[in-house]
Structures are given as structure tokens and as C-alpha cells.
Amino acid sequence: MADRKIIAVVGATGQQGSGLVKAILADPSGGFAARAITRDPNSDKAKELARLGAEVVAGDVDDEASLTKAFAGAYGAYCVTFFWAHFSPEKEKAQAAAMARAAKAAGVKHVIWSTLEDSRKWIPLSDNRMPTLMGQYKVPHFDSKGDADAAFAGVPTTYLLTSFYWENFIYFGMGPKKGPDGVPGITLPLGDKKFPGIASDDIGACAYGIFKSGDAYIGKRVGIAGEHLTGAEMATAFSKALGQTVRYNEVAPEVYRSFGFPGAEDLGNMFQFNRDFADMFCAARSLEFSRKLNPGLKTFSAWLAENKGRIPLE
Numbered sequence: 076m077a078d079r080k081i082i083a084v085v086g087a088t089g090q091q092g093s094g095l096v097k098a099i100l101a102d103p104s105g106g107f108a109a110r111a112i113t114r115d116p117n118s119d120k121a122k123e124l125a126r127l128g129a130e131v132v133a134g135d136v137d138d139e140a141s142l143t144k145a146f147a148g149a150y151g152a153y154c155v156t157f158f159w160a161h162f163s164p165e166k167e168k169a170q171a172a173a174m175a176r177a178a179k180a181a182g183v184k185h186v187i188w189s190t191l192e193d194s195r196k197w198i199p200l201s202d203n204r205m206p207t208l209m210g211q212y213k214v215p216h217f218d219s220k221g222d223a224d225a226a227f228a229g230v231p232t233t234y235l236l237t238s239f240y241w242e243n244f245i246y247f248g249m250g251p252k253k254g255p256d257g258v259p260g261i262t263l264p265l266g267d268k269k270f271p272g273i274a275s276d277d278i279g280a281c282a283y284g285i286f287k288s289g290d291a292y293i294g295k296r297v298g299i300a301g302e303h304l305t306g307a308e309m310a311t312a313f314s315k316a317l318g319q320t321v322r323y324n325e326v327a328p329e330v331y332r333s334f335g336f337p338g339a340e341d342l343g344n345m346f347q348f349n350r351d352f353a354d355m356f357c358a359a360r361s362l363e364f365s366r367k368l369n370p371g372l373k374t375f376s377a378w379l380a381e382n383k384g385r386i387p388l389e
């Protein structure tokens with residue numbers, strides 16, 4: 076351990092962080108060691124990471140002192156926030172700032188900050204194409220992350236633009252649902268535009284590629300995706316994987332916003348932002364670059380082949 080560079084991973088029991096921990100542990104001669112940060116080192120997920128070879132330490136992004144302690148002695152830190160745990164952009168910004176200060180205090184040499192675009196740079200609040208939410212955001216869970224980039228000034232940071240996880244089709248209620256005629260469909264307000272997506276584990280695997288690249292991406296904004304697909308292309312891939320027709324139900328963003336589940340307005344705006352600026356989103360998330368960082372990067376079809384048994388068909 077002493078001769079290896081420690082990467083302290085926030086959210087290590089979650090989707091992004093666990094992918095990074097697994098990527099580090101899968102490469103024992105890579106020169107890195109994984110430190111998994113969790114609020115509860117005694118949870119089953121934390122114990123599993125320890126069993127696999129990670130150092131497990133306590134830390135909470137709402138408790139800056141705990142982060143400084145958890146980052147101490149680490150070469151790198153993977154910093155991610157948890158918008159969907161609280162739905163508060165203000166809390167998310169405060170947590171990002173606490174991580175940035177803790178990384179600085181601990182003398183971390185390379186931070187990866189998992190961020191997204193601040194949509195207001197493309198769609199100012201005065202633009203009525205989509206509603207303003209919470210008084211000052213267009214896409215709250217994007218805008219707060221983009222806004223929080225500034226907190227990492229003065230910290231050696233790679234700003235990592237992530238993509239929509241295909242796992243949302245399993246865990247986030249976005250999987251195919253049967254229509255009145257019994258044919259399942261995915262319902263998304265994406266028009267016919269390409270939409271960057273990724274297997275969540277590949278985010279961590281790409282982050283590992285960034286750490287392995289030394290200083291190459293410090294101070295840079297880099298984006299990753301597994302594939303850029305239209306709604307119709309995703310439906311075709313579902314149909315092939317599941318052996319039955321899955322259709323793409325294109326809806327208008329205002330219809331999606333009206334679905335009423337928690338976060339529906341935020342997600343409706345997010346899809347509209349992705350749809351209306353699809354070229355920018357795809358250009359910022361090069362597949363070639365992602366595969367260079369992570370040669371095992373999965374396509375949607377490869378992800379479906381592994382996960383089709385877990386897709387709930389309601």
C-alpha cells in the first residue's frame with residue numbers, strides 16, 4: 076500500500092464511485108490503491124468493498140472535517156455529489172465546496188470532480204423555451220454542478236462531464252412500460268436527437284484512466300459517454316435484446332415535465348436541454364476519448380446483453 080498512490084473515492088458504495096473502486100482493484104499492478112469513503116463502514120456494501128481489498132473509511136460530504144480526514148495522505152480524490160438524495164442545488168453546491176476545501180487542506184494532488192453543464196450558459200433564465208425552476212435554475216441538478224466548478228479553483232482538478240446512466244432504465248423508473256396495446260415503450264422527450272449514455276461502472280473506469288494519465292487532464296474539462304443514441308435507436312436495441320418489440324414514445328418536454336413524479340420538471344428540462352443542444356453534448360463526450368481512457372467501454376447493446384434480466388417490464 077505504502078508504495079501505491081491512494082485514490083480516496085466519495086460515493087464509493089454508489090454507482091459512480093463503486094466503478095472507480097472496482098477499476099482500481101482490478102488492476103493490482105497499476106500503482107494505485109482504493110480508499111472507499113462511506114457514511115457507514117459497517118454497511119453490507121462497505122464490507123464488500125473491504126473484502127475486495129479497498130481501505131474503507133468514514134466520511135460524510137455534509138461534514139467537512141470528516142472529509143479532510145478521509146482525504147489525508149491521498150494522492151487523488153474522486154468527488155461526486157448526491158442530488159437525488161435531497162433535491163437541493165444549494166446543498167449540492169455546499170457539499171462540492173466542502174470537498175474542494177477538504178482536498179486543498181489535505182494536499183490532494185489530483186481531484187476529479189464529477190460535474191455537468193450549467194444549462195443557464197445556453198438557456199438564460201430569461202429564455203422561455205423551458206420554465207425556470209426553484210426561482211434560479213433551468214436544470215437544477217446540472218446547474219448546481221456547473222456552478223460548483225468554481226469551488227475547485229486553486230485545486231488541481233479534472234472536471235469530468237458524465238452522461239445519462241443506462242442503469243436509469245433499471246433503477247430510476249425509466250424502463251420500458253407497456254402501452255394500452257400491451258407493447259412496451261420507452262418514453263423520452265428527445266425528438267430524433269442523439270443522446271449520450273453510459274454504463275455507470277464505465278464512469279469510474281474512465282476516471283481511473285484519467286488518474287492513470289498523470290497530470291494530462293488537470294485543469295481540463297473532459298466528457299465521457301459509452302454511445303450517442305437516439306430514442307429510436309435505444310428502442311431498437313431494447314427490442315433486439317429483449318426479443319420483443321419495444322417502441323420509442325416521443326413526447327414533448329412539457330408533457331414529460333407534467334408526469335408529476337419527484338424531479339419530473341428537472342428531468343423534462345434536462346432532456347430538452349440535451350435535445351436542443353445535442354451536437355454540443357455529443358461533441359463534449361467523445362466516444363473515442365472515452366474508449367482511450369477505458370478500453371473496456373461498453374456500448375448500449377453490450378450493456379443490455381449483460382443487464383436485460385434486470386430490466387423491469389411493467
Ligand SMILES: NC(=O)c1ccc[n+]([C@@H]2O[C@H](COP(=O)([O-])OP(=O)(O)OC[C@H]3O[C@@H](n4cnc5c(N)ncnc54)[C@H](OP(=O)(O)O)[C@@H]3O)[C@@H](O)[C@H]2O)c1
Pocket residue numbers: 085086087088089090091092112113114115118121134135136137155156157158159160216237238239240241243
Ligand atoms: N443517474 C444518472 O443518469 C446520472 C448521470 C450523471 C450524473 N448523475 C449524478 O450522479 C450523482 C450521484 O452519483 P451516484 O449515482 O454515483 O450516486 P448513488 O449511486 O446514488 O450513490 C450514492 C452513494 O453516495 C453515498 N452518499 C450519499 N450521501 C452521502 C453523504 N452525505 N456523504 C457521503 N456519502 C454519501 C452513499 O453511500 P453510503 O450510504 O455508503 O454513505 C451512496 O452509496 C447525482 O448528483 C446525479 O445528479 C447521475
